[in-house]
Amino acid sequence: xxxxxxxxxxxxxxxxxxxxTDPSYAYELAQRISTTSAxxxxxxxxxxxxxxxxxxxxxxxxxFAAASPTGKPRTYYRITPxxxxxxxxxxxxxxxxxxVVDRFIGGVAS
Amino acid sequence: xxxxxxxxxxMFSAYPATPRMLEAKAELRTMxxxxxxxxxxxxxxxxxxxxxxxxxxxxxxxxxxVLGITSEIAPQPAPAVGEVSTAEGTEPASPGVPxxxxxxxxxxxxxxxxxxxxxxxxxxxxxxxxxxxxxPILLIVLPAAAEAGAVPFASGAxxxxxxxxxxxxxxxxxxxxxxxxxxMAPYARVSEGRFSPDPEVSQWAEQLAQExxxxxxxxxxxxVVLWVLSPAPLLAFALLLEGSERQGLWSVVGVALVLxxxxxxxxxxxxxxxxxxVADRIGGSSSTRSPANDERSIVSVIAAIYWPLLTAIYLAWxxxxxxxxxxxxxxxxxAVLFGAIAAGASAWEKYRRDGR
Numbered sequence: 001x002x003x004x005x006x007x008x009x010x011x012x013x014x015x016x017x018x019x020x021t022d023p024s025y026a027y028e029l030a031q032r033i034s035t036t037s038a039x040x041x042x043x044x045x046x047x048x049x050x051x052x053x054x055x056x057x058x059x060x061x062x063x064f065a066a067a068s069p070t071g072k073p074r075t076y077y078r079i080t081p082x083x084x085x086x087x088x089x090x091x092x093x094x095x096x097x098x099x100v101v102d103r104f105i106g107g108v109a110s
Numbered sequence: 111x112x113x114x115x116x117x118x119x120x121m122f123s124a125y126p127a128t129p130r131m132l133e134a135k136a137e138l139r140t141m142x143x144x145x146x147x148x149x150x151x152x153x154x155x156x157x158x159x160x161x162x163x164x165x166x167x168x169x170x171x172x173x174x175x176v177l178g179i180t181s182e183i184a185p186q187p188a189p190a191v192g193e194v195s196t197a198e199g200t201e202p203a204s205p206g207v208p209x210x211x212x213x214x215x216x217x218x219x220x221x222x223x224x225x226x227x228x229x230x231x232x233x234x235x236x237x238x239x240x241x242x243x244x245x246p247i248l249l250i251v252l253p254a255a256a257e258a259g260a261v262p263f264a265s266g267a268x269x270x271x272x273x274x275x276x277x278x279x280x281x282x283x284x285x286x287x288x289x290x291x292x293x294m295a296p297y298a299r300v301s302e303g304r305f306s307p308d309p310e311v312s313q314w315a316e317q318l319a320q321e322x323x324x325x326x327x328x329x330x331x332x333x334v335v336l337w338v339l340s341p342a343p344l345l346a347f348a349l350l351l352e353g354s355e356r357q358g359l360w361s362v363v364g365v366a367l368v369l370x371x372x373x374x375x376x377x378x379x380x381x382x383x384x385x386x387x388v389a390d391r392i393g394g395s396s397s398t399r400s401p402a403n404d405e406r407s408i409v410s411v412i413a414a415i416y417w418p419l420l421t422a423i424y425l426a427w428x429x430x431x432x433x434x435x436x437x438x439x440x441x442x443x444x445a446v447l448f449g450a451i452a453a454g455a456s457a458w459e460k461y462r463r464d465g466r
Contacts, residue, residue, distance in 0.1 A: 026137060027144035030166075044168025045141050049134065050176040057176070075137055 002041045011043065011051045012060075013094065016079060016087040019061060025074035026052060052077055060086050113160045113316070114142050117309070120393070121170040130177045142167065157317075164309045216305040216392060221315060224297040225388045231290040236380035238283035243373040245279035246441065247366045248272040253434040254362035265434060300391065312393040319389035322382070329382035333375035340371035358435055365438055408459055409452045416451070420444045 018024060018032050026049055033043045055061045060083035068074040079087070122135050142163050149159035249272030255261045256268035263271075299305055344364030351357040420440060428437040 027141040030141065030145075031148075042166060044172075045138055045145075045166055046168030046170060046172045049138055049141070050172045053134070053173075053176045072140070074140065 002037075007041055008047075010094070011047060012055060013087070013090045015048070015051055015055065015077075016060065016083055016090070019077060019079040020084065020087065023064075023066075023076045023078040025068060025076050027074075028068075029077075055083065059083075111143070111146065114146060114163055115139070117164055117167070117312075118142070120307075121167075124170075125174055128177075131174070134173055134177060138167075138173075161313050164313050167309055213299075213305045215308040216300060216311050217308070218311055218314065220297060220300055220305075221311045221388075221392050224300045224392070225315070225318060225385070227293045227297055228384045228388050231293050232381040232384040234286045234290055236377050238286040239380060240373040240377040241279045241283040241286075243369055243376060245276045245283075246272075247369055248275040250369075250438050250441075251362055251366050254359050257435060258356065258359040260359065269428075269434065303391070307393060312389075315389040315392040319385045322385035326382045326386055329379045333379035336371045336375035336378070340368045340375075343367040362435075362438065365442070368442075408455050412451060412455055413448070416444075416448055 014033055014036075015029060018029055018036075024032070026045075029052070030043050030045060030048050033041065033048070052061065056063055056077070060080060061077045062080055063075050063077050065073060066076045118135060118139055122131065125131050145163045145166065146159050149162055150156070154162070249269065252261065252268035252272045253265045256263055256265040261268065294301055341364075344361065344367065347360040347364045348357070351360050424437055424440045427440065428434050431437070
């Protein structure tokens with residue numbers, strides 16, 4: 001299990017990546033995060049909800065009401081052009097961060 | 111599902127019910143319902159599913175700042191929504207860091223210790239309460255018995271003995287209550303509500319309460335029967351002995367029986383209720399608790415003045431008017447009146463709180 005603290009800064013990145021292909025609602029996002037991370041990281045619902053709301057108020061995602069596959073009404077979130085741009089920046093930033101950190105820990109046996 | 115709804119209500123009770131907060135609550139509720147439905151569909155038991163959903167809930171303190179809302183109990187400056195770093199795309203590590211809760215969260219060890227201590231002291235507390243209720247019995251019965259010639263001393267001596275017994279029993283009760291403070295001292299933070307509830311610990315406490323719920327309900331049933339029946343002997347004596355010269359003495363005995371039955375009910379019910387009260391204490395958020403404390407404190411302030419005053423009235427009336435045979439009516443009337451005053455005070459307190 002990855003600790004919530006270690007991954008916190010990347011929750012926004014995960015949500016934006018998931019929304020890149022198609023819109024989704026909060027519970028589905030939570031599930032896809034835990035499936036994609038192969039249960040290495042289970043996101044808390046409040047963490048996910050506040051992240052989505054923060055992205056929304058920053059104009060990176062927009063919300064609309066729609067029915068889920070089971071027919072229940074859900075608030076769906078969709079990535080905005082600004083969100084796509086932000087995601088690209090974040091991905092580049094993450095790659096640079098990772099390569100820098102990797103250079104330091106290269107000699108450490110895992 | 112009820113547990114989940116109740117859990118959300120508790121979590122949100124610290125916050126004002128603004129449209130955005132209600133929206134957040136509704137959406138989190140949907141998320142929890144979806145999660146619950148999926149877990150049940152995956153073959154988990156009801157209890158497991160509820161436990162899992164509550165474990166996955168997270169920390170409510172994370173949500174409010176994003177919505178620009180602070181807890182009304184702990185006013186702290188909330189970052190304006192526009193200032194949140196993601197909007198500018200800077201510093202990925204800071205967003206979403208939950209703020210420190212008002213008090214450190216309760217730990218599992220603390221909760222277990224608190225529950226154990228409550229379990230250990232349950233009989234002592236109940237016996238002390240029963241002693242307080244029983245203490246005036248001799249003071250009520252002996253003078254009337256002396257008057258009627260049923261005991262071999264004068265009514266003045268009977269009153270003195272009765273008073274002495276009241277003091278001794280109250281003293282014993284107070285000593286018993288004080289002896290529990292040693293057990294409870296390490297958990298003062300818990301008893302006084304200076305902690306933030308933790309979902310897992312609340313869930314554990316709720317389960318503990320559920321395990322003991324059957325015993326508590328049974329004890330409550332027995333006690334309620336005793337309490338309802340408690341005036342029966344008094345009524346029977348009053349009606350059956352009407353006109354008899356012994357009616358006065360038997361009425362007094364009836365009053366004593368009321369107290370004995372009430373005390374017996376308390377002695378049966380209180381020791382069985384410890385697990386429930388532990389769960390209520392641990393599960394509530396500090397915010398739902400503090401107003402309740404205020405309310406209790408208003409009633410206890412009234413009680414602190416009321417009961418000594420009533421005792422003074424009783425003694426004054428009895429001694430000055432030499433009315434030992436009848437003055438006991440102060441107690442039942444006083445008790446009913448106190449119930450009304452206490453209910454009125456808490457209703458007023460609640461009204462004041464809601465109006466805020």
